[in-house]
Amino acid sequence: MEIRTLNTLPFHRLAVFPILLAQLVVLLIAALAIWYWYGVIAGYSGLYGGLMSFLPNIYFTHRVFRFSGAIAAQSIVRLFYTSEIKKLILTAFLFTLIFVGFQPLTPLALFGVFVLTQMVIWFAPLLMKVNLAKNL
Template sequence: MAARKRRPSLRPLWVAQLAAMALMVGLAAGFMGATDAVSALVGSAVALLPNAYFAWRVFRVRGGRQARRAVHGLYRAAAGKFGLTVALFALVFVSVPLSNHALFFGAYVVTLFAYWLASWLVARQTPN
C-alpha cells in the first residue's frame, strides 16, 4: 500500500502573513501614529481574509478519488477569494475613513508578498 502524502502545513503561511501585518502596524504606529496604524491594519486584513477563505475552501476536499471535486473546489475558492477581495476593498473605501491610503496599499502588498514568499518556501521544503 502506498504511503499517504501529508498535506503541507498552513502554519508558515499564517505566521508569515500575521508577522507582516504586525510589522506594518507596528512601524506605522511607531513612526506615524495610531490613526495611520489603523490604515495598515485594514490593508493587511484586506489581504489576509480572502487568503484565509481560499485556504479553508481548498483544503476541505481530501483524497485522490475526489480529484474532479477538488478541482471544482479550487475554481470556486479562487472566484470566492477574488469576490471577497473586491467586496472588502469596496467596503473599506465606502465605510472606513483612511488617514493614509499609501500605507493601506503598502500593508496590503507586503502582506500578499509574505504569503507568496511563505508558500514558495513551504513548497520547496515539502518532500515529494
C-alpha cells in the first residue's frame, strides 16, 4: 500500500521556486534585450524559445513536488521519471506548435533563449542554497 501525502506548502514556498523564478526573469530579460537590439520578430521568437523551456519545467515541478513523505519515496521516484518523459514530450509538442503555427521566426533567437533558460538549471544548487540559508 502506497501512502503519499499532498505537500501542504504553497507553490511559492517550494525549494525549487527560486529556480523557476530565475528562469522566468532570464527569459524575459533575454527576450526584451533581443527585441530591443534585433527587432520585434527576433524578440517574440526569443520569448517563445524561453517559454518552450519554462512551461514544461512548471509542469514537471507541479507533478513531482506535490507529494511528500519518506513512505512514498519509491512512488515519488517513479513519478519523477514519468513526469520527465511527459516534460520532454510537452517540449517537443511546443517546438512543433511554434514552428508550424507561428511564422516568421528567428531560429537563432528562439534556440538561444531556449538554451539560456535551460542553463539556469545549472545554477540550481546555488539558488536553492541561498533559499535554504534564508530559512535557517
